[in-house]
Amino acid sequence: MGKYVDNNLIKDEKVELETTYHWIIFCNLRALFTLFIMPFIDKHSDEFVITNKRVIIKTGLISRKTFEMNHSKIESVNVDQSILGRILGYGTIQIVGSGGTRETFPNILNPIAFRKKFQELSI
Secondary structure, three states: OOHHHHHHOOOOOOEEEEEOEOHHHHOOHHHHHOOOHHHHHHHHHOEEEEEOOEEEEEEOOOOOEEEEEEHHHEEEEEEEOOHHHHHHOEEEEEEEEOOOOEEEEEEEEOHHHHHHHHHHHHO
């Protein structure tokens, strides 16, 4: 589990699922131009976690962006996968919150398992 999540769990909260980026993030021009350093940093610093109470997503190493939302405030978790994404097991998750809040996170490893775990915990 990542350091950010460890430091921000609330009372009686436990991690149910943690995921990261798929290795496909190493296969683009950004990776090539940065000598694969930026995708390596992203893969090891960004956190995608579902707890028994909320969804916590932290991106960024120096400048940080966090997304934390209680299960009751999330309307849906949508998954978009291309053909290659289905074959290799990666895709984009989009979290839609009450009030129309939309957050999109691309190239996530096994996004179907992420959505399934959220649905199991939201019942």
